[in-house]
Amino acid sequence: MKPGDFVEARRRLENKPIVTGEKLTTLSEAVQRVRDGDHIAIGGCLFSRTPLGLLMEILRQGRRDLTLSRNLMCYEGEWFMAAGAVEALVTSWFGIGLPWGLSKVLREQVENAKIRFEEWSHLGLGLRYRAAAMGVPFLPTVTMLGSDLMTATPTKTMECPFTGQTLCLVPALFPDVALLHVHRADRFGNCQIDGYPHMDADIARAATTVLVTAEKIVPEDEIRSHPDRTVIPGIAIDALVEVPYGAFPHECYGLYEADFAHFDAYVAEIKAKGTQAVREYLDHYVHKRRSHKEYLALFGEEALSRQSRYARELLGRS
């Protein structure tokens, strides 16, 4: 789809087969909606609420030629590059965090022109999802102006018809698929998120197809008794899977903290072996495991409950 094509984006929504009622399914069935060449928007941010269960299933099913977008992209981007499944990355920042240094995998791929890397400012990308969520072709902003990010991206400038000021226009981003991980949902896909909501609500409205994993599927009454907490309506959801620890070893606000020691070990292997280390990691953690449960078993019960205890401590709830 061309950037900002709100007419085509709306047509795609309207042409989807009508699904009423329950959205509950399995990871493997949910991910069959993803096609080679799709633009996949990833919810959460950096190592917070990353939909790792869904992402790993996409790798298992071997989708290729993907464009991945995420406002701050963590090492899930390295996974898809190492798997040779990436055509382009669209983000404002790529890495794990300061202590883990530059991404060796990203450097290797971009410096050798193996993938296309499209860099936006954080708000610039956020407004692209917001414009799409609103069903309009673009949004005006005064960020990004004057910078070289303007020439690296399909932005335009215009003279404001009301004030005459120069504005930056960012085109709506309509992903083919959105992947999200939330705290709870009912079986119809009405989703609630605790803590910082990141850009998930916009991404869900922007995409044609929305796949969600939830830590917990709750009774309909629990959603209906706190409807003000619902941030994504079930009518925007295509498939829903209950996946406890669905973002692990990334964090899920209030439920489990990110496992930094795991990041350390992951990065140490890449420092030693380069991209091959990521392929070995994927082989061990993803391809040899048939389910998210099998994957979690590699970390062990003790690690999961430890990270949960840390999360409660960090929120002062211990």
Added chain:
Amino acid sequence: MSYSPSEILAIAAARQLAGVTSVFAGVGIPLLSAVLAQRTVAPNLTIVVEGGMIGPQLIPGRLPISTNEMRGAYRAQMLPGITDTFLLAQRGFLDMGFVGGAQIDRYGNLNSSVVGSYRAPKVRLPGSGGANDIISLCRRVIVVTMHERRRFVPRVDFVTSPGFLNGGNARKQAGLLFGRVTRVVTHLGIMGFDEETKAMRLESLHPGVSLKDLIDHTGFELLIPEKVAVTEPPTPLELDLLRSLDPDSKYLRSEGHPPASSRENKDH
């Protein structure tokens, strides 16, 4: 009292927050400075973190490693979405922003995207994140960075975050009407910008730093006024408070950020 380069950097940056109501700060030294300022020159300072956290009360020894984690949200007043957090800055509510970058030039432009060309980079860096937005949208911005010759370059390879672009009126002409970089705080001194040309100009040297030292660490011609002030030395109170915020010296090593091995959840 002796202190490390990172410590004088954090303390000098914190002092810049006197009288400031809100600061948009990234992880590492900027966030440490903001928390130090709350305990010294700016008790009512509202800290805003990029991941969508407004007014957190960060815990000494438990400062966040990323802008998107629970440590950064502790006892926050509000957790809006990320886009809405930046839109507070676009509307004009955010008083001050702290930013950094791999390269800075004489007009305060910052590069955190690429060394070399964008299409065929020699080094692909992590990217803007919110730096471009902070420098474009906050009322005032202070660059907080270590002072190294490879960092202070005549012209950045890529303008990730616009300072005064080509100087003079260029920033306003590009449509950036509101914010501006007011100072560059480093571990060697404090710089401002010439009113007319917008070229970087030395304001003060930190104690024990010679003018030659600072010039040798700068890769372009800095404007030097006739009288150069000397920064007040860090007080024992400032140093004690700062060290109590980072007891394991994760951030206050000379490089300003911790090695991976220090991150094994040992602050629990």
